[in-house]
Amino acid sequence: MFENLLFTIKKEKHNVTDLKEILNNHPEIKFVSLVGVDLAGNDTDEKIPIKLFIDDMDTFINGTAVQTDGSSVVLPEIATLNNAKVDMITDNESVWFIDYNYDFVDPIINKPIGTLRIPCYLYHNDLPVCSRNILSNAIKNISDNILTLFKEKNSLLNDYPFKYEDIESLQLTAATELEFWVKTPNDKAHVEELSFSQTLKEQYWQRTKGIVRTALEETLLLLDAYGFEPEMGHKEVGGINGKLDNSGNYNHVMEQLEIDWKYTDAAQAADNELFIRSIVKETFRRHGLYVNFLAKPISGVAGSGKHTHFGISAKLKNGKRVNLFASNEKGYLSTIGYASIMGLLKNYEIINPFVSATNDSLKRLKPGFEAPICVVTSLGESPEVPSRNRTILVGLIRDLNNPMATRFELRSPNPYSNTYLVLAACYQSMLDGILYAADNNKTEADLLAELSKQPGEDSQYLEKDRAYRTEKDVFEDFTDEEREHFFGTAPETVYENIKAFDIYNDKLNVLKLNDVFTDSILNSFKIATLTRWATELSGRMINNYIDEVRSCKCLHSSDKVLDLDVSNWLKINDLRNYLMKDTNTTNSLFTKIKRSIKENDFETASVLQKDLYKKMELLRDLYSDYKKNLLDF
Incomplete structure (x- = not known):
């Protein structure tokens, strides 16, 4: 599978003459992707046809290779909607990798299609703003x-x-x-x-x-x-x-x-x-x-x-x-x-x-x-x-x-x-x-x-x-x-x-x-981290917990129930209500967390999150013990 494939291009070959020779000898490399790493550690990936790279190779290697929309990467309060352009500058000192798609084989040369991944620096307003540069x-x-x-x-x-x-x-x-x-x-x-x-x-x-x-x-x-x-x-x-x-x-x-x-x-x-x-x-x-x-x-x-x-x-x-x-x-x-x-x-x-x-x-x-x-x-x-x-x-x-x-x-x-x-x-x-x-x-x-x-x-x-x-x-x-x-x-x-x-x-x-x-980098990282934390907590995590709480159902039948089973279930159900059931006068833990985040009261949301972890762990333990004591369900 790996025979006659090119896997890397070392920095000594990052020049127009050598690159053209290498790419002409390896027609399986069909695309180029510039890899910038934002503050969250996400790496960019785009498919640029190799012909465009070859035709404008000097610019790719020695100038601004590509401009991209910075609002699509994690650089809050740096690349804003009204100033989103980010320049991608090739890193010629790193090793360039060829990423192969082994599910897509070129039938003529019988080799998988490759993408040349070129690490790059991200610049905004002529200032470096990416993880690689830091x-x-x-x-x-x-x-x-x-x-x-x-x-x-x-x-x-x-x-x-x-x-x-x-x-x-x-x-x-x-x-x-x-x-x-x-x-x-x-x-x-x-x-x-x-x-x-x-x-x-x-x-x-x-x-x-x-x-x-x-x-x-x-x-x-x-x-x-x-x-x-x-x-x-x-x-x-x-x-x-x-x-x-x-x-x-x-x-x-x-x-x-x-x-x-x-x-x-x-x-x-x-x-x-x-x-x-x-x-x-x-x-x-x-x-x-x-x-x-x-x-x-x-x-x-x-x-x-x-x-x-x-x-x-x-x-x-x-x-x-x-x-x-x-x-x-x-x-x-x-x-x-x-x-x-x-x-x-x-x-x-x-x-x-x-x-x-x-x-x-x-x-x-x-x-x-x-x-x-x-x-x-x-x-x-x-x-x-x-x-x-x-x-x-x-x-x-x-x-x-x-x-x-x-x-x-x-x-x-x-x-x-x-x-x-x-x-x-x-x-x-x-x-x-x-x-x-x-x-x-x-x-x-x-x-x-x-x-x-x-x-x-x-x-x-x-x-x-x-x-x-x-x-x-x-x-x-x-x-x-x-x-x-x-x-x-x-x-x-x-x-x-x-x-x-x-x-x-x-x-x-x-x-x-x-x-x-820099102050702007630290502030951007802080905002990105808090935004991801709050969004994931109030959206994905609580929604997953809702499904888990609902899956904890009453399993015992009235003709085979013991006092212990009833007692165990009552504890479980009380905990279920505490976690996700609102009333006219009280809010559930889930609602309190969502409301705190909506009001940007992150201190309270953090305290409630710790309580959430403890209560969910307790619910799992109680429900496990409850099921173990049932002969049939």
């Missing part, structure tokens, strides 16, 4: 600042076996781990069945079978063809065993999978992940399977994450690379490493809105299921014993035999987190910590002591009343009260999360350093 600026900002510090503060170079004059460039690397659910369309599994399977660990690292195995293997082969260098594909903890039909095929599929691939430059890593999501979805679809990238598609069962790794290394003029996070003194981290993780933790309140910007994302971040809800890291009991603590927010990944492997793993992102903005916010926060350490001449020992402080201990950089490091199990070794006292309270709704921009307004200066994030 990340590119953040990469440049942290690189330039570290190089300046190396030049001006020789003490920072004591951690490394090179001099400033030896450096050719800095490289910021990143990688993501993609988890997702796959199932046969329209099939449903009982939540308890999924929960029991998860508790018994019946799925984790088990063999894939049937069409799931075929789709997974085909996906990995495709990733390899594109040069993503897949490292692993395996079952995750969620799911149940499929069933074998009379034809020997598996149906009733519901499994959770994970796919990992090799790290690369940070901006390219974000591009790769965006395209890989499409590959996964389309490959499994061709095998009759539905892929779900939601963070928490099934309440009470493990959600899907996208652990995000990042590191910084120096490329030397002699060709060698040195990891800037690795300690030269056999400690946990270098000065820059400690400073970077301290910057992440101190400023996480303003990173989190980019990590968790949807209702679904925050459903996943609940206590249990290894959900990273506490702003804390783990380094390991000693430098000789790398940490494997999976209950913390930011993990330190180390290999004692390979210093280049030292990196940080942010465990909170989900498959739909906007990786461009997540990485940009992380880099800006890391730089804040680095500047603190450099300006105050901090050593590795100084920073380790400050990072390891207890709540109430004075700290020059970190907040006095908080702890930022633990080697304990966050969920098992702390009570709820201790956890909040040590590590703060996690937001439960999108509104609570985005409020951090107002509550921690001083920390926003970290994001805005050197105009990486």
Whole structure:
């Protein structure tokens, strides 16, 4: 299937001469699509006939490739209805992918039809306004600042076996781990069945079978063809065993999978992940399977994450690379490493809105299921014993035999987190910590002591009343009260999360350093996030809950009923009425939420949303117990 197909065009070939030769030799590439990424992480996709691209190639490559209607992408209060034009400027430094439609084969050349996807920047009124540009600026900002510090503060170079004059460039690397659910369309599994399977660990690292195995293997082969260098594909903890039909095929599929691939430059890593999501979805679809990238598609069962790794290394003029996070003194981290993780933790309140910007994302971040809800890291009991603590927010990944492997793993992102903005916010926060350490001449020992402080201990950089490091199990070794006292309270709704921009307004200066994030970008992102939250809550979520409430019906018959059955049903029905039944004098919870949103009273809507989650969970539990006690229904 993949033979004689062109999958990528590298930046060295992004010139008129080479491109014309490549496209003339590959007539299966029929279209061009310019890929801009808005503030919500949506990527544009349009079909431009390849002939138009070839005829006007110089403009596409070196000028404004296309103009589009900005009101159709998520840029509120930037691209408005009366000023909506957005220019799309080609990114010639990235890898260009060819996206094939394997359902549409050209009968003459017997190859699938391809679309050349070209990453681009979005400009409005001559100003960059897209996620790709924000990340590119953040990469440049942290690189330039570290190089300046190396030049001006020789003490920072004591951690490394090179001099400033030896450096050719800095490289910021990143990688993501993609988890997702796959199932046969329209099939449903009982939540308890999924929960029991998860508790018994019946799925984790088990063999894939049937069409799931075929789709997974085909996906990995495709990733390899594109040069993503897949490292692993395996079952995750969620799911149940499929069933074998009379034809020997598996149906009733519901499994959770994970796919990992090799790290690369940070901006390219974000591009790769965006395209890989499409590959996964389309490959499994061709095998009759539905892929779900939601963070928490099934309440009470493990959600899907996208652990995000990042590191910084120096490329030397002699060709060698040195990891800037690795300690030269056999400690946990270098000065820059400690400073970077301290910057992440101190400023996480303003990173989190980019990590968790949807209702679904925050459903996943609940206590249990290894959900990273506490702003804390783990380094390991000693430098000789790398940490494997999976209950913390930011993990330190180390290999004692390979210093280049030292990196940080942010465990909170989900498959739909906007990786461009997540990485940009992380880099800006890391730089804040680095500047603190450099300006105050901090050593590795100084920073380790400050990072390891207890709540109430004075700290020059970190907040006095908080702890930022633990080697304990966050969920098992702390009570709820201790956890909040040590590590703060996690937001439960999108509104609570985005409020951090107002509550921690001083920390926003970290994001805005050197105009990486601007006031207009932050305001646009805030409006977009709140609009999506409110619209989804009042429309889609409540409508789905209405169907669920109505499905909880009285099942017992009068001749076989017991007092317990009647009592159980009365509790259920009272709860149903509380949730959705209005009277002449009272409003239901659903109505109160809708009214609060209509009146822009988001504070009240957020409080009511938390009550809604609790009441719906209670309804499910009560109804499950009620049905279990019925012999017939």
